[in-house]
Amino acid sequence: MLTFDVKRKINTLRDILVGKVPDPKAQVEQITIALIYKFMDDMDIEGLEFGGTRQFFTGEYEKYAWTEIMKPENSGQQRAFLYAEGIEKMATNPNLPQLFRDIFRGAYIPYRDPDALNMFLKEVSDFSYDNSEDLGNAFEYLLSIMGSQGDAGQFRTPRHIIDMMVEIIDPKKNETILDPACGTAGFLISAYRHILAQNKDEDGKSTLTADDRKRLTKNFAGYDISPDMVRLSRVNMYLHHFTKPKISEYDTLTSEEKWDDCYDVILANPPFMTPKGGIMPHSRYRVKAKRSEVLFVDYIAEHLNPTGRAAIIVPEGIVFQSANAYKELRKYLVDDGLLYAVISLPVGIFNPYSGVKTSILLIDKSFARLKDEILFVKLNNDGFDLGAQRREIEGSEIPEIIRIIQKYHADLEPQTADNDILHHPLVTIASKERVAEQDYILVGERYKVDKSLDSTYPVVPLSDICEINAENKNPTLAFGDDEFIYIDISSVENGTGKVDFSNKIKGTDAPSRAKRAVKKGDILFSTVRPNLKAYGYVEREDCDCCVASTGFAVISAKSMVLSKYVYYMLYSEPVQTQLSSMMGKGAYPSVNQKDVSQIQIPLPSLSIQEDFVAELDSYQKIIDGARQIVENYKPSIPISSSWEVIPLLNLCENLDSKRIPITSSDRETGDVPYYGASGIVDYVKDYIFDEPLLLISEDGANLLARSTPIAFSISGKTWVNNHAHVLKFNNIYTQRFVEFYINQVDISQYITGAAQPKLSQANLNKICIPCPNIEVQEEIVRAIESVIHIVEQNKRLIAIFEQKMADKISEIWGEKQ
Template sequence: MLDTNTKRRIDTARDILVGKVPDPKSQVEQITIALIYKFMDDMDAESEEFGGERRFFSNGYSKYSWAKLMRSGLGGYETLNLYAEAIAKMQENPAIPVLFRSIFKNAYLPYRDPETLKSFLKVIDEFEYDHSERLGDAFEYLLSVLGSQGDAGQFRTPRHIIDLMVKIINPKKHEKILDPACGTAGFLISSYKHIKDANKETPLTPDEMGSLAANIKGYDISPDMVRLSLVNMYLHGFYNPHIEEYDTLSSQDKWNEYADVILANPPFMSPKGGIKPHKRFSVQSKRSEVLFVDYMAEHLTPTGRAAIIVPEGIIFQRGKAYQQLREMLINDFLIGVISLPSGVFMPYTGVKTSILVLDRVTARIKDDILFSEVKHIGFSLGVKRTPSNHNDLPNILNDYEAYHNEGDLSACSWVASRQEILENDCVLTGSHYRSIDIKGEERLVSLSDVCRFTKGTFSSTKTEPGPYPLILTAAEPKTASKYQLEGSSVCLPLISSLGHGKAALHRIHFITGKFALANLLVALQPLDDNELNTKYLFFILDAKKPEIASLMRGAANVGMKPQDLARFQIPLPPLEIQKEIVAEIEGYQKVIDGARAVIDNYKPQIPIDPEWEMVSVADVCMVNPKKSELRDLDENTEISFVPMADIGENSMSFEPKKTKKLREVTASYTYFKNDDTLIAKVTPCFENGKAGIAQHLKNEVGFGSSEFYVLRPDKSKIVPEWLYLTVATPAFRAWATPQMTGTGGLQRVPRSVLEDYTIPLPLIEKQQAIVAEIRAEQALVNANRELIERFKKKIQATIARVWGEDKTESES
């Protein structure tokens, strides 16, 4: 369990670095290097304490010891130069093991600010070397800040998904375990913990522990990932971790090495031009996801097992390589496919994925394959990851035990014969093989059973309003009339909304009356109006856009065929129930539409009197007050901290969510007090309207991003809200944007532009009266926002009930 103090230190170290090192991966690297530096000195000190000698910081490297680096009296630039020189030279230190030299390989200090470095090193100095689980968990928490490694297609795998895969595969103490795309070694460490836990009644002997450590191996093509893996393994008790920089797909050096257990989340994305693999793969392809799965299957021992996260292309793509790969897996390796919901990898990506479970022994014995669908993972699928009581993962784990022991399966899982799958182009989409359920009077039916499908014929991809919706050339009604459809219909695009090789469905259309259809859309109309209500069909399908998008295939031009959509299943209650559901949802939607109209049409209006005095911003406020005002405040005083992300857009006030010690923020952040107005100065935050008045600061002091301007009003001249209402406006943003300086995405508003901007200045009493009126209006607008969110949840809850998901209105 990660203790609070260690987590706080890591967060503080990142907060100090963020102004100079904005990339999360670089922050992790800098903290990793500093921690290992400090720990080597700790180990030297421990050696001296027990009568030994310093090992790491000896001979010519003694001048770099942590104690000398942190000694009082050392100037800021002296500290900076000494530290930068030390980390750059440490890889040449003959006294440190190869592991540590690997960690310091190509290390450097990416900034030259001595105050930032001193604050950073002060936090690192609070850590103490310890091989305990606590420190390993702390490092895993540090790694959790890593986001997408976009170009390589890598995404950090959530811990609960890793643990599920490990438990299903159940690695043993004598087995060789491999992750050929190991990232930060999460699968390897989870396997190690699983084996230790499985043997806790008869703990592993020292020889068994040594053998286990030697059997756990990982490869990664990225030297940065290798460095992080080495540290992560080391802090979990691996004194000589076997992590190597290796191109799994292009190199043949390790081709003849096999493993009993392989666990991996390999890169999803192939670089432009594809991979250039050698010729020893069974499946010839240039797609990384195909090659990785082929590699892992081919490198299992005769009794080997694997669990692999794959993108949806592996599941249903009909290209030759994909079909050849699936056929090989179905015949000799595959025992299970676990479909994961689209949001598993949020906030990094919403990509849809599945887990392939391979078991060479079981595949030879059993004639069927287990399919599972995960809808709930114990957390919400949005960015915030709110814990939830809904969790299908324990059911999936139990289903694999039941599959092996001929037991009963939960509602999350079902089986299909290998022969049936082979006859269906080896497609591994589980819904194709799930039998129709009868739930009282409610049935699950395929769309083809209840709908007429009509594919469009016009060469258009646009949707336009008017007498002929979904036609590009609305000026051709005579031509269009030959292709008219009539009646209520649900129309879906057959191509991805995103392009770029990604499957997505952003919009489904409900159409009534006469219309003509573009050739990249398909219209669904009920075969029998007494069986299926069209509006009900629209609401049901609109709620399942990600699942429908998973039917799309292709590399560059991603799309689906009407016949694939025809197999999609929906719940079909009696017609009267359908009409009740439609009436309920439409009632909620009317409330949402009304509230949204209020929000969209409301803008604070200040009736400008031409006789009011016009003044510059600099005449009525101080811009960026000096931090020297706080010189009498103790450095351990708790103050409020406000990252840029916590400031809203076009909302008048904000309240801070975090607190820090004054000493943690003084060097790198912007200072403000209650009633000060903050305005973002950097693109795109400035253009988006990030601004607000500080309220309820702890000890009346706040610090925030250096990319804010702070406006402190002279309250004898101007009311704080009046200052905000006249400066944080679209008019000011439009006036200032052409005067921004800088290059690319880092343009900023010059301070002089802000100070020279002129605003109206009536008497204080008039300002107060207008502000009070606007405050009252904004309270009503905010109430409408809350109303929208509440009624959206009501709609979601209604749809979820129909799908049998039992989602409560309060669930996020």
């Protein structure tokens, strides 16, 4: 187990290097080389203590031994010289195993600061290991903080996701195991540990024989195209008792040398990014493609033994994109009896390296052929939040995911009849026939639609009751040099349906996307990121002068349905569920006209529709009125010229010196608000303030933009970082008076810096406040606070009537409230 002391020392090594070697991967390599270097000398010393001789540092290489380098009589410059020279000579040291010579080949010190290098070597000298397992644990921690290889589309797989995949696949001691894009060998090490754990008796002692262990270390193989990754992977394997790790520098996708090598188990998180111009694969792939993610999945499927199993992390393009190669790959996996399950992973699982959406494909060439269906499982909570820091949280669904899949895998019937699985909230099961009908799309939500469309009224597609994009209009021909109103995506407000008709341009200047004719009562449905609900309802009488972007589907109601009814139903949860299964998962997920026409909604009688629309319209009017108050009220103090003008410095005590910033990685999660320039940014365990205070932003774009208040009062136990000034007042009414005043006046003259606006403490002190006597301050503050109370009531009113609208829409769907 990794100790806190070792973890601290590794962090210290990185801190020493960060100014000289900014690249995290290069830091890992430097620390790895140093630890291996010292580890070899430790083994030599151990041999000497047992009456033997040096194994590695002998003859002309003895002067480069760690103990020789670190002798007290050597100066820092001498140590730096010996170590740097020794690093470069180890690649030709005949006393080293070939693996170690390979590790040191091309190694060098990328900086020549003897003081920094001497500090680094002294810190390495403090490492003490009883066996290589301890070093292996430390090395894994080092790899875990290495960061992203995002330029190649590679992202370090979280350890708990690796372990989940290994637990599901359940590799055995006699099986061959491959990772064809092994990186630092995380999957291989996890599989090795899994096998060790599965082969212990009741007392926890290993039941593996010497022959088992020997065979086990020969059964693991890894490929990687990067020599740096191969080096790190070999070290990781060696430190976990693989004396001759089978890690090859190999281009999995274009080389044929190992094409005939097949394995019992393959585990991988292959690169998602394809080089510019695509990949030029050989002709032996089943699926003709140039995309790396397609070729990797094809490669894995084709390199499993007849009873082989695999778990592969793939980007969302694999599971839903309509391009021929993607569809052909999915068809191959389903129709040839390879794929049996898909695990949908949370969007932020690779944070902070990437926000890419991914899934796990589970392949079993024996089991999948027995099934007539595909199991879809959705992992929502992996035990960590989805923010940049990925903090640990309660409620991980991983143990339940493993249980479900293992239970499903034990059922050899063509269709499972287990109610525990069939009705599990994380599970969707679809027949292979239905998957084929849907272009082999491997998104579980697509097959949940029927469950959500359970209404007391007939459920019909929009194509039956509406026309989609019924009429186009050419602005150049229709308007020429005259102006027309162009409705683009930005003209419709997300979530409210408000349409801005102020964007006027000449017909001859119209963009190519200006094509959709619009009339009163039409619905403008944004097909790009429809989850943002930019759905506009056209109330305008005169629409002859309006043209909408092709980014909208223009929905026109037929006679059997009210347009406003359709508009409201588009906001319903079942419709949103349908849309989530239709649209892609990239940065700009979208749907097409065919998708929109297939959206299904309940169709009650016209009289019921009329009552429904009237009720929701009445709720919407209340919401709009309340929103006007909330959005337009700004506290304002009427300034009198008779008031004394006092520098802020003389009204309060500045407590900036007591602020303590904490890096996100060092924060201990708790209930205490942690404040920054614009408000709460986190919650921590401890506090530094416990009193009423006024915070004023010290830096950030909001100092000039003023989109949110730059002054805000806090109270109780709090922690403040160094991005907000901390002011203490003797009187709470003075504090609130200053807060309202600062938020209403222009202070740009006190702001410095264009790229990064800043309000220094010196300039803050120069701000002058017109101050009446304390009685007037209290009167003004009480009056403003009474209005703020009304504004808060209106916010509550909005929430209440928005819920009433949602409940009424759910009622149409037949959902109980």
